[in-house]
Amino acid sequence: MIRQIEKARKWILIILFFAFIFTVFFYLTASADIEVSDVEKRELAQNPDLSIENVSSGEYMDDFESYFLDQFPGRNIWLKSYLQYQQMTNKTYIFDYYVSDANWIIPKPSYSEPSSHIDDAVKNLNEFASTMKSEGKEVHFASLPHKVNTIDILPSYIEEGKGIEKKDYFFSKFDHENIPMVDVGKEFKEEYTDEELKERYFKTDHHWNMYGAFEGYQKVASLLSNNSAYYTPINEDESDYELTCQNDKQFIGSYNNQLYLTVDATGEKICHMLPKDDLFDRYQITWNGKDRSFKQVYGTDIFRDNNPVDFGGLYMNNTAEIKIENPAVKEESRLLILKDSYANPIAFHVAQHFSDTTVYDIRYNDDQILTEYIADKDFDVVLFLYNDAMLQGESFRFSTPMKEETK
Known part of the structure; x- marks a missing residue:
């Protein structure tokens, strides 16, 4: 009985993993890429060209990793939740910024x-x-x-x-x-x-x-x-x-x-x-x-x-x-x-x-x-x-x- 439960759990995890991969793949395929992050003030990575040359050189996987991280579904929501978690744990710096109790924001000092x-x-x-x-x-x-x-x-x-x-x-x-x-x-x-x-x-x-x-x-x-x-x-x-x-x-x-x-x-x-x-x-x-x-x-x-x-x-x-x-x-x-x-x-x-x-x-x-x-x-x-x-x-x-x- 225990073995059957463990086996079922493994299958559930495998199914959930592939469902997650399929959902992300569908999102990245069906949705338009975001070109610029207004928050980060930078251009976001775009879908790299899939070619034999890029795959053989390893450049495609490196570029796809950056693309995946920049275009991840709900990326801003995840980042904002992470920031709120850091605030709750009273970290001194959040993304290298100090936030006072009165909501004054100041960057981490430069010591050079x-x-x-x-x-x-x-x-x-x-x-x-x-x-x-x-x-x-x-x-x-x-x-x-x-x-x-x-x-x-x-x-x-x-x-x-x-x-x-x-x-x-x-x-x-x-x-x-x-x-x-x-x-x-x-x-x-x-x-x-x-x-x-x-x-x-x-x-x-x-x-x-x-x-x-x-x-x-x-x-x-x-x-x-x-x-x-x-x-x-x-x-x-x-x-x-x-x-x-x-x-x-x-x-x-x-x-x-x-x-x-x-x-x-x-x-x-x-x-x-x-x-x-x-x-x-x-x-x-x-x-x-x-x-x-x-x-x-x-x-x-x-x-x-x-x-x-x-x-x-x-x-x-x-x-x-x-x-x-x-x-x-x-x-x-x-x-x-x-x-x-x-x-x-x-x-x-x-x-x-x-x-x-x-x-x-x-x-x-x-x-x-x-x-x-x-x-x-x-x-x-x-x-x-x-x-x-x-x-x-x-x-x-x-x-x-x-x-x-x-x-």
Whole structure:
């Protein structure tokens, strides 16, 4: 009797195994492959070509394994369940993110020491500024405060990362004589308590919110006002702006997206600070060579009444180039903004003070050499708007094409 039961169990397991294989095979065959993971921000593996050459080389099985893992039925549900299980077991890091009791998300700190990559970046910057100055152009640098270097969220038993040490190392080699600069993060820390700093950042995203970004813009405007011959004072008082918030919408933070939206994002400040004179609506804007209105470029999720909202849709998505003509400044003044995503909420604010502004992201112009691009233009001012966790890498390659350097 016992043997019969064991034999029946084996057959049941075999039948269940083959039923599982058949179900997965049917799913993969009948359903369309998912091309991109919105959560992981990457392309997913697609069904590999079945050929004698691929099978004999072993490449087919390797590719099929990646395909199977990426296209597994209910993959996102399984991953989300696994994340929730990790949260229940009080793991310190979940997918290399720490989540506080108040639902603040912060990535695992970096403990690597300052490296030659930072040396290369600041050397390139100093040489670039020297060249621009010899050509009669101004260069200004605003260090914008990344969340990981600004807010103390991690518990005391976790060792602090090396972010501030790397920033200090960068600026120890910075050409302060030739490049007027403002360290917005340093000023924030001198002016605000930890709790006040938290009011200026998203809990579930890696960026600052409008409260922090607008104060950052004011410090950038002060830098330009004190050091640039081309700056025009427009809408300099906070009373010239109107704050509007959309707190009835759901916010999808970049960190929370990596955690499959398992963290409660209630209370995120989904806000804009726009000039009362509607100057932004009067800008003439060219987005990657196409004419656009302000509301087709900035705040698209809000102006189209989308829900949920992410950082790019709330402010501006990263893109290669935006040109802005400002009718409020009559005397010609041409600004080039070199930026990362921290500048996205405030690039249009900075553009108020110049007749023509080009917003340019080196990371999205990997087939172009910046110095050659500038040689074809007639800029008066170059302004860096870089966050202080991005002080090395591709954004500091000014005279060599990135594709060539990364081969």
